[in-house]
Structure formats: C-alpha cells, structure tokens
Amino acid sequence: MDDSDEALMARVAQGDERAFQLLSRRHLPAMLGLARRILRNSADAEDVAQEAFMRVWTHAPRWRPVAQFRTWLTRVVVNLCLDRKRRAQWVELEAAGEIVDPTPGASDQAETDERARMLANAIDQLPSRQRSAIILTYGEGMSNAQVAGVLDTSVSAVETLLIRGKQNLRRALGHIIDEDLVR
C-alpha cells in the first residue's frame, strides 16, 4: 500500500483515522521542534502542534496536492506560531535566567547556555518573517526554495530576509558573540 504523505492525505480525506495517526507520528516530532524553536515555550509548542494536526484532519477533504504535504504543514505551523506570538507578548520563564550550578564545569556550561539564550532572544526580537526564514534555514536545514514555499514568497525575497535577519542579529548581539560559541 502506498504510504506517501499524499496517499495518506487522500485516505485522511475519506475519514481514515488510522492514516491520520500514521501521518501525525511521521511529522509531529519535526513540527513540535519547529514550533518550539519559534515560540521558545514547550507548552505553547505542543498546543500549536496539536492545532496544526487538527487542521490537517478537518481540512483534509479540501486539501489539494498542489504543494508537498510537508511544505503545507510547515506553513500551517509557522503561521500558527506567528499568530500566537502576535497575540501574547509575555515574558517566558526561560528568559528570566537560572540559578548557577556550583559543580565543576557548570560555569562554562552556564556561560554557553547564557550566550545561547542571548542569541535566542536576539532571534526572538527579529521581525516575524526574518525570524521564520532564519529558523527554517538554519534550524530546519531547508533550502531557500523550500523556505520560499513555506513563506509563500520568492527565493530572492527569502535571500533578502536572511541577509537582513543576519544584519539585525549582528547589530543586536554586538560584542557578545565571539569565537567560542562557534563549536
């Protein structure tokens, strides 16, 4: 039996819950990771992933395979994440800092974590489309064409978003980032 994403979606469109479970198991970890990278909040990421897959189920009869299923699903997740970030601009507990662990080697780890958190905060401050382009390119390892498909824009626009995003990151991080982060 053909178990490609498109074939499974065709079965989901006919109300096949088993196919829906297969599709969910296949794509949920990646979508959860993407939502977590954008939202930087585990609970919100789980909510978004659930909502995205609920949309897969409810919209399956209307879905048409004009693009790859994965691209469409990524677009749904990115849009839901951006909507959620737009709605609620609260400060996350993760951004409030942590108590330093006194064990040997913990200070180095804490320093690395702190810098990684600064970088994550800087990414978080980027305009939504620049942030999405940065996360999809460097976090998901997508090509510019794939990112263009997800963001519903052209490849040249994605390149511009990436250039501007990196310029903004450099400006935001300034002297903080140095060689030891590059490992």
Add this chain to the structure above:
Amino acid sequence: MTDDQLERLLENALKRQASAVDEAAVDRVLKRLSGPLPRQKTRLWRLPSVLLNWEFAPAWPRMAALACCAALGFVVGIAGLDRPFDRLDAPLTVANHDVSSIVSEPDSLMGARP
C-alpha cells in the same frame, strides 16, 4: 565575526533547541490527537475550487475549437440559415397571403386588444 561563523553559530544554537524536543512531549500530543476527532470540513460548494483550478494558460486544442466556432458564427451570420446558398439572389417573400388585416393595435373606442 564572518558570515560563515554566524551561520554555524545559528545552526548550532537552533539544532541544540531541536534536540531538546523529548519523546514525552510527542507522546502527549499524540495522545491528545488520538481522542475523538472533530467533523471534517467537506466541500459543499465546488465553485471556489473550480475557480482555483482554472487554468488560464492557452491550450491549443481549445484555441482551435474557439477559432472554428468563430468562423462558423461568421459564415452563419453572413449567409443566414433560412435561405439556401443557391437562392440567395431570389426576391425575398415575406408571406404568401395578405396579412394586412392582422393588426395588433388596441380598439380606439373600447381599448380592447385583439
């Protein structure tokens, strides 16, 4: 910091976040998804999808069919379907009988229509 270094930094930082997604979170969401699912949205009206699927690119068989229809329309319009081609020069007869008594004007006194 060079562009390559910034890109490696971004990759490392973002991939580190990705590895933090645990199986427990995946299982939690899967469990929530395995509950009773809502009703699916079916297509009640197909026109929007038909319009979305409409292809405006020229298809040569369709163009040829359109040209044939246009040519046929021109010939019919010029020649007419009521008279054969070999009698086009014959005088046009409207009626074989006197139809002048047939009027459709209302009666001048009563206003009655025929």
